[in-house]
Amino acid sequence: MVNQNELKALVGKKAVDWVFDNMTIGLGTGSTVKYMIEALAKKIQKENLSITGIVTSAETAKQATSLGIPLKSVDEVDHIDLTIDGADEVSADFQGIKGGGAALLFEKIVATNSKKNIWIVDQSKLVNKLGSFPLPVEVIPYGSKKIFERFDSRKFHPTFRLAADGSKLRTDSDNYIIDLHLEQITDPFKLADYLKAQVGVVEHGLFLNTVNTVIVGYTSGPKVLEAR
Numbered sequence: 001m002v003n004q005n006e007l008k009a010l011v012g013k014k015a016v017d018w019v020f021d022n023m024t025i026g027l028g029t030g031s032t033v034k035y036m037i038e039a040l041a042k043k044i045q046k047e048n049l050s051i052t053g054i055v056t057s058a059e060t061a062k063q064a065t066s067l068g069i070p071l072k073s074v075d076e077v078d079h080i081d082l083t084i085d086g087a088d089e090v091s092a093d094f095q096g097i098k099g100g101g102a103a104l105l106f107e108k109i110v111a112t113n114s115k116k117n118i119w120i121v122d123q124s125k126l127v128n129k130l131g132s133f134p135l136p137v138e139v140i141p142y143g144s145k146k147i148f149e150r151f152d153s154r155k156f157h158p159t160f161r162l163a164a165d166g167s168k169l170r171t172d173s174d175n176y177i178i179d180l181h182l183e184q185i186t187d188p189f190k191l192a193d194y195l196k197a198q199v200g201v202v203e204h205g206l207f208l209n210t211v212n213t214v215i216v217g218y219t220s221g222p223k224v225l226e227a228r
């Protein structure tokens with residue numbers, strides 16, 4: 001029986017098939033992306049590729065640097081050819097929830113500046129409707145209690161995400177994350193519009209119309225899904 005980490009490793013390795021010489025590659029965040037970055041570093045070395053990585057978190061920067069992948073900031077490049085990232089949920093129509101690793105803000109900036117986006121997920125991430133996974137909303141600390149109360153009154157079942165020491169978790173941009181426990185999101189586009197309109201909300205984890213290629217790890221092997 002193949003375990004979840006093996007499925008993540010499978011899709012991580014498969015994703016580097018889309019990487020070619022002289023590309024600028026957005027590097028996502030998370031446990032699945034970690035396998036992709038390992039495979040990418042090996043491919044760069046083996047094939048002597050010239051690749052520039054654009055990271056989406058301090059965590060990814062640390063790993064990529066340790067493996068010798070050259071990095072630039074999103075503002076230092078004129079385009080990103082491809083971004084490879086994980087996801088927390090992917091619906092049948094290729095919409096997703098991201099931000100389980102609290103990196104949603106940089107992930108969305110990098111994704112929206114990329115010519116192509118690929119998500120790598122194990123089969124457990126595929127859902128009929130988004131919402132079982134708590135939807136992360138990144139908010140600035142000032143006024144965050146007010147936003148929390150507003151979400152609560154709308155029955156979004158909000159919780160502040162906590163760090164290991166019990167304090168409110170801080171993102172790489174020093175913001176808080178409020179997770180919304182929605183169970184099912186009937187209209188992700190309407191919800192995204194509402195969240196973006198709230199003063200103090202920096203970004204949310206609904207990644208809509210972002211990808212058209214998803215590599216899914218099944219026990220039988222990786223499967224590449226392309227949006228029609």
Ligand SMILES: O=C(CO)[C@H](O)[C@H](O)COP(=O)(O)O
Binds near residue numbers: 103
């Ligand atoms: O959005 C993310 C981080 O903010 C991750 O891509 C998402 O949480 C998936 O992570 P993992 O591969 O560890 O399951």
